Amino acid sequence: MMTQKLVVIGAGMASGRVLEHLLETDPDAYDVTLFNAEARGNYNRIMLSPVLSGEKTYDEIVTHDDAWYETHRVTCRFGEHVTKIDRDRKVVIGQHGEVAYDKLLIATGSAPFIIPVPGKDLPGVITYRDLDDTNAMIAAARPGAKAVVIGGGLLGLEAAAGMRKRGMEVTVIHLMGHLLDRQLDPAAGYLLKRELEGRGITVHCKGATKAILGEGKAEAVLLEDGTVYGADLVVMAVGIRPETRLATDAHLEIGRGIVVSDQMVTSDPDILAVGECVEHNKQLFGLVAPLYDQAKIVAKTLLGEDAAFKPVQTATKLKVTGCDLYSAGDFADGEAREDIVFRDPGRGIYKRLVIENDRLVGAVMYGDTGDGPWFFGLIKDATDISDMRDTLIFGSNFQGGAASDPLAAVAALPPEAEICGCNGVSKGKIVTAIAGGATSLDLVRAQTKASSSCGTCTGLVEQLLAATLGDSFVLPTAQPMCKCTDHTHEDVRRLIKAKGLKSIPAVMQELGWKTAGGCASCRPALNYYLLADWPLEYQDDRQSRFVNERNHANIQKDGTYSVVPRMWGGVTTPAELRAIADAADKYNVPMVKVTGGQRIDLLGVKKADLPAMWADLNDAGMVSGHAYSKGLRTVKTCVGTEFCRFGTQDSTGLGIKLEKLLWGSWTPHKVKLAVSGCPRNCAEATCKDIGVICVDSGYEISVAGAAGMEVKETELLCKVATEDEALEIFAAFTQAYRENARYLHRIYKWVAKVGLDWCKATIVDDLENRRALYDRFMLSQSVYQKDPWAEHARPAERPQWGPMADFTLEAAE
């Protein structure tokens, strides 16, 4: 059969799934052209809420990146609006030209409702549909800034919780009497309102928006009852409607959405539609699970296979961390309907079951949702519940008498029960995988994708493992180092010393590694533990190091590297600056940047140029700054007594001495230091791994600060009178960290585990131990304090940094 042309309008989750099914089954059936009005490909829209709250990044939710489209030969027209579908000529007309189709798939999704009130077009009024909206909210999220969310549905509440988490003052305005009125009954809605108010979110129910006020931009929201809420940002989340404009213009049959048959075909046999824009049997679809089902049908129809879409019921969960609610089925009051309700106000638990003709038709749970999938199964299967009606509300583990076993609930679930809602994974599929050898959470994730998206079902998956494997599965308490071993980091460190293991193969052999050569997670850790414990005997294994430490430069996203020469204590000279400038010119460095650690970063250097560039910098007297290492990075200083009128000690001089003492040492994670010459603390020493504040009478040494993902002030370790004593304490403390911490734990994490008192007792007060730590540190330095640049810049080493063979030269002949 000749390859046909498929044009897809809209790169969302539904059409993304269609392309996956289609290209997996028959990659050559269609030439695909994909239009998307957003200037990007498909990403996991249901995970925008974690992006908003800061729990995930955009990169983590991308489902199809440029490489995927390229690999699958999908022609992408992103950032381009489709203006018209011409059915007579069978072409789609985009802003930049037209494309012919044999089959067309409309996946235009939905558009948010904008309530028609004055001020709706002011800047600062946004909706919540895509990444740009999310980014607008993140950009507006200064602590204390005010946001008003209009609409207390799923999207609105997720937006509100996310912005609150970023420190904004958030008000939710909801037209109906209780939140999530389509998913919850009033009692559960009340509990949810109380929970959100407890987080500092103001909730205004029965609030009708009259106008958005402001001059030039949104400043406040006015309600019909006269209430005014100040607003730097207004988010409209009052609902969505199918985006049908293109289909309407093309005269396809439209109801509320684009009308499709069971085969997902529109009124034109060559045009299909999928996702939130369609209407099937008078029904619209907004949750992801039925859209994925539709996607399967579309792919089959396109490939000429028989298939029919049958919508199944779906359950709802709110993706707000810490809000536990679940609803499924239909729970509107009705004549033949009866309720079973359970309340425990003290614990904030509410459950309501709706029964009709001895069948469960709806379930709402708040606070304790563990039985949700079981109830959902009863609803879907229309199980006759008359026999268990008395204890139904207590859940599955009450049926059949055995009440006490917490695993009974999950064991009682039918095989079709959905465990992972994100990826649509049933209990049966997980149990099959476990029976087939997936005996750990990681293996289940790898084989079924269950619990690999939002992770809320991790506990259920672990219970399934326990229920299926019995005693051979121990619910994990201590995390093993990685998938290659059951030992923890702490065990491995202890056993390396106790058993005198001095090479990576020896560790793997003696400690029963389950893989042949370890993995990218355990190998660097083992290499570090061995070199820290056996500085004289162990031979550093370059191939067990992460690329940055192997190549002594930081790899960038495009595969180039950054080069940072050391500037002792942040002090440089005109000659060094000239040499840096010359190197930047000579090797066409695209960016020269001053770092936060008081030195200069040369970014965008090609790997093959590294050795020559290092040699040039070496010639000017500079060495590697180890800006790439789990080791000493920088010692930030202020100018101290030498120039500053407030300085109490020579902070710059001490910083240089510290850097010269500690450079080149490998540590469990990076180490950043600072020395401030007076308590004004211009070198910001109180958020470093180790910092010194100079005072008239000496040096205050404090440790365990952080200024990264976490921000934490240092804690005072000790005060000493002389520079020499300060240097000894720094070396001894660093050595204690090197010998005891777990790989990739910064000092603040390690100190939190061992306690500051332990550090004071063993490193400061125990003079004999302090001296021994210092001596062991210096012994290690005698081996490892060497400039890696000089080593690798040697002429004999340089060919290693270039390609092994170059076929581009031959072809040019």
Place this chain on the structure above:
Amino acid sequence: MSWTDIGALNDIPRQGARVIKTHAGCVALFRTADDRVFALNDQCPHKGGPLSEGIVHGTSVTCPLHNWVFDLNTGAAQGADVGQVASYDVRIDGGRVLIDAAQLVARKAA
């Protein structure tokens, strides 16, 4: 097949890699701990990371940018990640590494 000598086995570090440049991008040559050699496209299908800079373990390599793991035998992504990199025939003869240059040329044309 047109076997072309591209260098000595010892030019590639054990549990490491080197690249060969072609007009269609780099090809990575991996050497395992037991001295087997594999050739894959040097571009992770995820974000284009240079696989030759990854950590080689067993007959797998982990991409240095975002830790995707590939089977050196097949070029297929392992675990839950879905992706595939092209692989090429290589053999070792008397301590020399030979690659099928015809495959590389075909790749360029593709």
